[in-house]
Structures are given as structure tokens and as C-alpha cells.
Amino acid sequence: MRKPLSILLLFVLLSLPAFSSAQEYKLPGKLPGERAYNNIGLLGEVMVDLNVTIVNTAPYPKYILVNPRYDFRVFRGNGSEYLYNYRAPDGKLYGVVSRELLSRSLNYAVGFWLAPYETVVVNFRITENSSYLIHFSDYKFPCGDVGRFTELIYLNGSLVSILLNNEGDIDKLTCGSLRPQLLNRPIFLSVRSMFPLLDGSVKVLKYEGRVDFRITNVPNHENKDKMFHVLFAVAQPVVFTDAKTYDYVPNYTMTYSEFLKRFVTGTQSPKRHNVSVSAPENNLFKLTNTLISGVRVSPAVKVEMRPHRGLDFPVWIVYMLDRVDITYHVSWKESPRG
Numbered sequence: 001m002r003k004p005l006s007i008l009l010l011f012v013l014l015s016l017p018a019f020s021s022a023q024e025y026k027l028p029g030k031l032p033g034e035r036a037y038n039n040i041g042l043l044g045e046v047m048v049d050l051n052v053t054i055v056n057t058a059p060y061p062k063y064i065l066v067n068p069r070y071d072f073r074v075f076r077g078n079g080s081e082y083l084y085n086y087r088a089p090d091g092k093l094y095g096v097v098s099r100e101l102l103s104r105s106l107n108y109a110v111g112f113w114l115a116p117y118e119t120v121v122v123n124f125r126i127t128e129n130s131s132y133l134i135h136f137s138d139y140k141f142p143c144g145d146v147g148r149f150t151e152l153i154y155l156n157g158s159l160v161s162i163l164l165n166n167e168g169d170i171d172k173l174t175c176g177s178l179r180p181q182l183l184n185r186p187i188f189l190s191v192r193s194m195f196p197l198l199d200g201s202v203k204v205l206k207y208e209g210r211v212d213f214r215i216t217n218v219p220n221h222e223n224k225d226k227m228f229h230v231l232f233a234v235a236q237p238v239v240f241t242d243a244k245t246y247d248y249v250p251n252y253t254m255t256y257s258e259f260l261k262r263f264v265t266g267t268q269s270p271k272r273h274n275v276s277v278s279a280p281e282n283n284l285f286k287l288t289n290t291l292i293s294g295v296r297v298s299p300a301v302k303v304e305m306r307p308h309r310g311l312d313f314p315v316w317i318v319y320m321l322d323r324v325d326i327t328y329h330v331s332w333k334e335s336p337r338g
Contacts, residue, residue, distance in 0.1 A: 022155045025219040027148075028138060033091015035133055037218045039148070040230050044134030044184060045216070046237050048126045050209035050330075056114035058201035065111040068095055069132075071125040074112050081112055085130035093130055114202065124209075131214070134237050136183040142176030143168070149228075157224040179263055180233040180317045182256075188311065190241045191332060208331035213237045216323045226321050233259060236314045236328070243332035250326065252314030259315045 028039045037043040048070075056062045066072055066083070073082040080100035085093050097110065104113055114120065126132050141148060151163035195204045215234065220226045235256060239245075254262070318324055 022153050022160065023223070025152045025154070027150055027152070027219075029218075031091065031218065032089065033087060033093075035091060036135075037216075038136040038183065039138040040232065041218045041220065041228065042136050042183065042230065042232065043216045043218050044136050044234070044237070045128075045131035045214045046126065046134055047128055047131055047212040047214070048124070048209065048238070049212075050124045050207050052122050052124060052195075052207040053119065053205040054114065054122060055119040055203050055205055056117060056201060057203065058199075059116045061116060062114045062199065062202055063106045063111050064114060064202065065109055068110045069126070071123075071127060071130070072112075073123045075121040075123065083110060085127075087130050119205070128214075134184055134213075136234075139181055139183070139232065141178075146175075152219050154219070154223045154225070159223070159225040159227070178231060180231055181263075182233045182235060182259065182315065184235055184237060186235050186237060186239045186313050188239050188241055204334070206331070206333040207243075208329070210327060210329050211238055213326040214323065215318065215320075215326075217320065221322050229319065229321055231317075231319045233263070233315055233317050234326075239311060239313050240330045240332065241311060243330045245328055245330050247329040248314065248326070249328070250316075253317045254315055255312050256315050257312050 025041070027041055028037060030036050031043070035043060054064070068083060069085070071082070071084040073079055080098055081104070082098045082101060083095055085095050087093055101110075101112065105111065106113075112122070145165045146168040148165050149162050150165055152159060153161040153163075191204060191207075213234070213236075217228065217230055220228050233253075236245075236252070253259075316326060
């Protein structure tokens with residue numbers, strides 16, 4: 001079996017000690033802490049910032065246990081009850097708990113007290129320093145791995161070599177074209193799933209906040225040579241099924257059902273209008289260096305959750321070099337009927 005061809009882009013015959021310090025990126029690959037990126041170099045991260053209002057309706061105090069994957073701070077007094085996480089250089093997550101929180105802890109468990117009939121606001125966060133990793137599936141090429149770059153080697157931030165899979169057969173000159181593929185599935189959350197309090201006297205009154213979805217082309221982002229474009233589709237990473245979702249920045253390109261109809265099921269062939277790649281027909285999406293954004297959505301619009309093998313949700317088609325951030329806001333309030 002022939003070995004994949006190594007294509008040298010610059011002068012590779014450098015001294016061995018210097019070349020040994022080069023950075024190698026296998027596609028797919030991993031960063032420290034098992035942070036995986038897929039076969040087109042994409043790493044997905046989510047950051048969350050939620051303010052939650054909680055009340056204790058009981059005539060006696062309650063100790064509320066907290067998922068330590070979230071940073072949190074209790075907004076009362078001087079705000080000295082808190083926990084925060086950070087990712088060390090080795091990629092591992094570590095947590096830091098305030099002395100005030102430790103002094104009030106119960107049974108060696110992370111949490112906070114609610115006094116009888118007390119209402120407090122608690123900020124829950126997953127920050128950039130401890131982001132939640134989103135699994136991206138590999139892009140499926142019509143040619144398989146043939147013709148795909150499998151390894152990139154950089155020296156001092158500049159690309160010096162790539163490894164290319166050239167084990168194709170002689171029977172084809174081309175084998176297809178690339179289309180945006182959906183690389184992730186949403187996580188569906190509700191008040192019941194987020195706050196599974198078995199104690200009927202502790203209730204969530206409302207929450208509101210922001211989600212930041214960051215997509216990074218790892219080799220491009222970490223080096224000064226930024227020459228590799230990527231085209232793909234992503235779904236809204238976290239869908240709050242019972243909350244209002246609004247202020248999408250940038251606006252989503254289409255819904256999941258529309259994506260299926262246009263790119264997967266192919267029920268209708270697109271009409272030809274003699275348009276360029278940078279301005280597709282019907283102005284449905286526009287190609288830019290960062291994102292393919294869709295029809296304008298007013299800031300206060302709520303996503304219609306139409307049934308489609310479950311809930312419908314926003315999808316973005318992205319064409320980028322380096323990195324893109326997608327943000328949106330959510331809010332929920334307890335119904336007066338309880």
C-alpha cells in the first residue's frame with residue numbers, strides 16, 4: 001500500500017533541533033485536556049451566563065446543592081459566597097470555593113443556604129476559562145479521506161508542511177462537491193431538567209441570561225498563517241424549550257426543517273438565476289468571511305418550536321477562516337397559575 005504523499009510548502013530542510021519544536025495538528029486531533037477538534041479542525045465551546053431567582057417558601061432553612069460544573073455567586077450581602085472554575089495549562093478543570101461558602105457548607109457538599117421565606121438571585125456561569133465542550137462530528141467527504149489534508153506542521157506559527165492522502169484510484173478525476181453538513185445536535189433544557197428540585201418548598205421564579213457559542217478553526221486560530229477556509233452548518237447548541245429565545249447575533253440562516261429540505265432531502269432542485277457564489281439565489285444566505293447569515297430576525301422574536309421529529313431549532317451555515325461567536329439570550333418566568 002502506498003503511503004500518503006507529504007507536500008512541502010516551504011523549505012523543510014531546516015536543522016533538526018529547530019524543526020523538532022514545530023507544532024503538529026492531526027485532523028482530527030486534540031488539544032490539552034482532551035479538547036477534541038474534528039477532521040476539519042473545528043472546536044466547539046459554549047459559555048453560559050444565567051441569573052436565577054429562587055425562593056424558599058418553607059418556615060425553615062434549606063441547603064441547596066449546586067452542580068459545580070457551573071461557577072456561581074449568591075447575590076446577597078457582599079457576594080462572598082461563590083465558586084469559580086478555571087482550565088489549567090494541562091487542560092484540566094479546577095474549582096475554587098470561597099472561604100465564606102466553605103464555612104457554611106453542609107456534609108462536605110457544594111451549595112448555599114436559603115433562609116425561611118428568603119428570595120435570592122444566584123448567578124450561574126460557564127466562562128471562557130472553563131468552557132463546556134460541544135462534540136462536533138467529522139465532516140463526511142464524498143471521496144472518503146482521499147484528497148484530504150490529514151496533518152499540518154507549523155514552525156514559529158508558519159506552515160511548513162502538510163500531509164495529504166493521495167491513495168485514490170484511477171477511475172475518477174473528481175468525486176463530488178462540498179455542501180454544508182450539520183456537525184452537532186442541540187442539548188434540550190427546561191426548567192424541570194435544569195432545576196430538578198425534589199423539595200416542593202424551593203421554587204425557581206425566573207431566569208434570564210445569555211449563551212455564547214464559539215467555533216474555532218484550531219490550526220488557523222493558533223498560527224499566523226490563516227489559509228484554510230471551512231464550510232459547515234451548526235445547530236443552536238442549547239435549546240431552552242420553555243423559555244423565550246431572542247437577540248440572535250448573528251441571525252441564524254434557517255431552521256432545522258428548512259435545512260433538511262434544502263440540503264438533505266433535496267425535495268426540490270434550486271432554480272438557476274445566473275448568480276455568483278457570493279450572492280446565492282433568493283438572498284437566503286450571504287457568503288462572508290465569517291458567517292453565512294440568514295434573513296433578518298427582529299431582536300425580540302421568539303423561535304417557533306414547530307414539531308419536526310421533535311423541536312425545530314435555528315441552524316447557521318458558516319464559512320470562515322479563524323473563529324466565530326454566536327450569541328443569544330433566553331428568559332423564563334413562572335406562570336401566575338403556578
